[in-house]
Amino acid sequence: MELITSIKPLLAVLVTLLVMPVLVSSSNKPNVREGWTFVAGTIKFLLVLSMLPVILDGNQIVFTLVKIAPGADIAFRVDPLGMMFALVASALYIVTSMYSIGYMRGLNEHGQTRFVTFFALAISATIGAAFSANLLTLYLFYEILSLATYPLVTHHQDANSRVSGRRYLTFILGTSIGLVLPAMIWCYHITGTLEFSGAGIFSGQLSKPHATVLLLMFVFGFAKAGIMPFHSWLPAAMVAPTPVSALLHAVAVVKVGVFSIVRVITGIFGIEFLSSFELGAVVAGIASVTILVSSAIALSQDEFKRRLAYSTIGQLSYIVLGAALLSPKGVTGGMLHIAMHAFGKITLFFCAGAIFVATGRKYLSQMVGIGYRMPVTMTAFLIGALSIIGLPPTGGFISKWYLVLGTLEGDQMVMLFVLLTSSLLNAAYFMPIFYRAFFCTPEEAMFERKVDEAPLMCVIPLVITALISFVLFFAPQPFLNLAAMAVKGFIGG
Amino acid sequence: MNNYPAIVVIAPLLGALFAGVAAWVEDRATYPIALASLGIAAAAAVNDLITVMISGPIQYNMAGWAPPMGIEYRIDGLNALVLVLITGIAFLNLVASYKNVQQETPDRSGSFYVMYLLFVVGLVGVVSTGDLFNLYVLIEITSLSSYTMIALGDKDRGAIASLNYIFIGVIGASFYLLGVGYIYIKTGSLNMADVAAMIPAMTESSTLLVAFILCIIGVWIKMALFPLHVWLPNAYAFAPVGFARIVAPLMTKVMVYVMVRLMVSVFGYDYIFTTLSLSDGVVWMGTIAILAGGIIALSQKNLKKMMTYIIVCEIGYMVGGAWLGNELGMTGAILHIVNDALMTFALFLAVGNMVYKLDRVDITDLQGLFAKMPWTMGGFVIAAFSIVGVPPTCGFFSKWYLILGAFEAGAYHFAAALLVSSLICAVLFFKVFEVCFFEPMSEGHGHGDDHGHGHDSHGEHAAVAIEEAPVASVITLAVVSVSLIVVGLYSGTIVDRIILPFLN
Numbered sequence: 001m002e003l004i005t006s007i008k009p010l011l012a013v014l015v016t017l018l019v020m021p022v023l024v025s026s027s028n029k030p031n032v033r034e035g036w037t038f039v040a041g042t043i044k045f046l047l048v049l050s051m052l053p054v055i056l057d058g059n060q061i062v063f064t065l066v067k068i069a070p071g072a073d074i075a076f077r078v079d080p081l082g083m084m085f086a087l088v089a090s091a092l093y094i095v096t097s098m099y100s101i102g103y104m105r106g107l108n109e110h111g112q113t114r115f116v117t118f119f120a121l122a123i124s125a126t127i128g129a130a131f132s133a134n135l136l137t138l139y140l141f142y143e144i145l146s147l148a149t150y151p152l153v154t155h156h157q158d159a160n161s162r163v164s165g166r167r168y169l170t171f172i173l174g175t176s177i178g179l180v181l182p183a184m185i186w187c188y189h190i191t192g193t194l195e196f197s198g199a200g201i202f203s204g205q206l207s208k209p210h211a212t213v214l215l216l217m218f219v220f221g222f223a224k225a226g227i228m229p230f231h232s233w234l235p236a237a238m239v240a241p242t243p244v245s246a247l248l249h250a251v252a253v254v255k256v257g258v259f260s261i262v263r264v265i266t267g268i269f270g271i272e273f274l275s276s277f278e279l280g281a282v283v284a285g286i287a288s289v290t291i292l293v294s295s296a297i298a299l300s301q302d303e304f305k306r307r308l309a310y311s312t313i314g315q316l317s318y319i320v321l322g323a324a325l326l327s328p329k330g331v332t333g334g335m336l337h338i339a340m341h342a343f344g345k346i347t348l349f350f351c352a353g354a355i356f357v358a359t360g361r362k363y364l365s366q367m368v369g370i371g372y373r374m375p376v377t378m379t380a381f382l383i384g385a386l387s388i389i390g391l392p393p394t395g396g397f398i399s400k401w402y403l404v405l406g407t408l409e410g411d412q413m414v415m416l417f418v419l420l421t422s423s424l425l426n427a428a429y430f431m432p433i434f435y436r437a438f439f440c441t442p443e444e445a446m447f448e449r450k451v452d453e454a455p456l457m458c459v460i461p462l463v464i465t466a467l468i469s470f471v472l473f474f475a476p477q478p479f480l481n482l483a484a485m486a487v488k489g490f491i492g493g
Numbered sequence: 494m495n496n497y498p499a500i501v502v503i504a505p506l507l508g509a510l511f512a513g514v515a516a517w518v519e520d521r522a523t524y525p526i527a528l529a530s531l532g533i534a535a536a537a538a539v540n541d542l543i544t545v546m547i548s549g550p551i552q553y554n555m556a557g558w559a560p561p562m563g564i565e566y567r568i569d570g571l572n573a574l575v576l577v578l579i580t581g582i583a584f585l586n587l588v589a590s591y592k593n594v595q596q597e598t599p600d601r602s603g604s605f606y607v608m609y610l611l612f613v614v615g616l617v618g619v620v621s622t623g624d625l626f627n628l629y630v631l632i633e634i635t636s637l638s639s640y641t642m643i644a645l646g647d648k649d650r651g652a653i654a655s656l657n658y659i660f661i662g663v664i665g666a667s668f669y670l671l672g673v674g675y676i677y678i679k680t681g682s683l684n685m686a687d688v689a690a691m692i693p694a695m696t697e698s699s700t701l702l703v704a705f706i707l708c709i710i711g712v713w714i715k716m717a718l719f720p721l722h723v724w725l726p727n728a729y730a731f732a733p734v735g736f737a738r739i740v741a742p743l744m745t746k747v748m749v750y751v752m753v754r755l756m757v758s759v760f761g762y763d764y765i766f767t768t769l770s771l772s773d774g775v776v777w778m779g780t781i782a783i784l785a786g787g788i789i790a791l792s793q794k795n796l797k798k799m800m801t802y803i804i805v806c807e808i809g810y811m812v813g814g815a816w817l818g819n820e821l822g823m824t825g826a827i828l829h830i831v832n833d834a835l836m837t838f839a840l841f842l843a844v845g846n847m848v849y850k851l852d853r854v855d856i857t858d859l860q861g862l863f864a865k866m867p868w869t870m871g872g873f874v875i876a877a878f879s880i881v882g883v884p885p886t887c888g889f890f891s892k893w894y895l896i897l898g899a900f901e902a903g904a905y906h907f908a909a910a911l912l913v914s915s916l917i918c919a920v921l922f923f924k925v926f927e928v929c930f931f932e933p934m935s936e937g938h939g940h941g942d943d944h945g946h947g948h949d950s951h952g953e954h955a956a957v958a959i960e961e962a963p964v965a966s967v968i969t970l971a972v973v974s975v976s977l978i979v980v981g982l983y984s985g986t987i988v989d990r991i992i993l994p995f996l997n
Contacts (some may be wrong), residue, residue: 065982066982066983066985066986067985067986067990068890068984068985069893069985073985074885074982096713136884139884140884141887143883143884144884147878151930154930154931157930157931158931159931161931162927162931165927166923166927169919169923173916173919174919175880176915177882177912177915177919178916181896181912181915182908184895185893185896185897185900185908186900188897189897189900189901208972405983410513479897
């Protein structure tokens, strides 16, 4: 493995940051503003893409921005795991920007300039987190992301979003300052470094009880991952406009949370270290509870986006569970799920938003027979739902396959049971939606049998993401290779 | 011998003299004089810092009299840094506050600028001097000018606030003077370096112990360490904006500087932490100051008052950090002198801008301010994040060193207090942001985009017209807010190049 120094990771972070003043200054010309968003998003994606061959050749890209203290600089390092996440996030940013146009203009929302500007800031922070070389840099972007999304969550500026915004910050900021920050300083105090490394940074300085406390501080502290009991900000955050829920609360924000946990497990503690203390089981147990409980809660949610939110909470814990299995296949499955779940869930959110734009409805009980009115949207919904449940022919099947193999590899039958039960629950909360959309008597149907989809700018993105979910079943290689390479780096096998 | 160390002090002093004379003829002439003299002082201070970084500490004998008889000015990494900070902030504030001064003291702007310059003379003198008695004299110059300035403020309560401040300030100064008297009795010298050389031989002396305690308590009163803080909130909240903006960031920080100077360059670590082993108690005081300051700030209804209690809280950071008794803690404390000065300056600049437009700044008066004053609020938000300690703003990095120092010293209560205060500040600022962002309750949908409505002069907020503070104030705030991030990113450099060489 070679380390190549290049400024590209920094540029990839900066490009959407630098476009912010341009966005603000073109607030009177929405088309120009959106044009710039696309330009920045495309440049960002291409920058990330241009680093892909280097990573696939087995090399890594590094760049140090400033030196703060030994072992804790503000620095970037592009490795396979970060690459995969950045690829997903930057690609979906472009699609979501398109969707935002359809959604925000379709509803004639206020404050659109503020919306796209903070969106750009949020995606910058996401890419920064993906490319962080150490825990300090990761924490920095994690915090920026928390604060950048606050005005997006509270976009409507009404009493409801005020309450939700409060809950959002209390959970996200409270845990990161209250748990992650001291845990991070504790690590630095013991080891004098925060640099991620496959072997972990501890070499015998931690006893098992201390390691357990430290690990739990991280797992619960990164509350963006939605591990119970620090999950309830996510359903609350659903007051945000749907593009925010779609990109940020199905992909960027929540995935930064699980990504951070995976980073800590693989780069700070190290798989071997955790295996020697048998700490994987602790995290896996916590994740399993979250998976089952959240899936059960999702069953009873009537508001479309809230059901999706509880589904996301469960799916996020799949990723944590995968990493906590500490076996090559399990970790591969966890990482793959970052990508697969992203494409599936964003499709579902796009569908929820499209239905809201077209009909103004957000409760599932009011969507009986919607399949005849919005057939394209509901077909995309089916593909997204299959991907989340983990059925072929969708990408979600691949990641779940690896997760299941991981449990077998580690001989962890309980976890296997959890995964299979959860799949059943997923099917139980998604399939009725689809069924009721198409299979109902004319008297039951709440819509006329006339095709009337949401604006094109809403429909195209959801078709794209559904197609990608579908294609990923046949061609998971880019992500699969990256995940396999990442695992090789962490476990060395 | 280069004369820059003297120029830093002499320039504003002469400026005050000329401005005073000019004020008889024409009030308006005082402003350019003040601006020019502070500009010269700031340039000289930057020059000092560069010289110190390249070739080590500068020793300057006032009027050529050799120490210990003459007054020595000794510029090392620490005070070169603080001098740049003071002169820079004083200069920028003068740029920012021109309109505020016109608004608040239209008939007395001449005397305002004269007192302002004298205040700066005192501050830079306190920081430059290497003589214990000279330090006292300069503290008094600073204090007397600030008593005057505070009395110029709020018509009803400014005078009372000033009187309170005088009583407590004089007590503080007397403590310090008494301490210096004892030092003189014991050592026969007033030169810091001279005294420092004699102290190791007399560590058992009870006179020295009394001297030390008196000096430190005097300084604590002057810096408003809880519970000796009662004079501060009213004094700063009722001062004229143009003055509050400089006294709030600088006065307390300079007194922290004096404490650090006494600890490091006069009495020495060995005496304080080994012979007297005073660390634990004082770190607890710091802890209590942090928590008390934070909680009282949380209960305030007026934004100005709230900010003043944040200062009380931050003083706890620096006192606790300095007394942890290790290098990391002291590094954090010194770094926080710089960072906190910048943060509070940014906060008070923003609050000053609000006062200029709104007059009253109870939190309930701030409705819709994000739409009305977007630039001011932008600066306010960055400053607030810095106080909370969100990276990459500078507040995070000094907190980082302070917490590391607390871990190393085993002072977990202090580390916990720092974290809790971050959370308290987060709650406190978001309480303000909520009012500025949500009220008056927006009608939500329906404003739509300006596109197609024909209003292209305002931004998107068709309902609320932007009413910003004077351009100079807004630009200054922008510069200072950006500096919070830049200084944060270069904390590593500041620590490696300036603070660590000073401590070793």
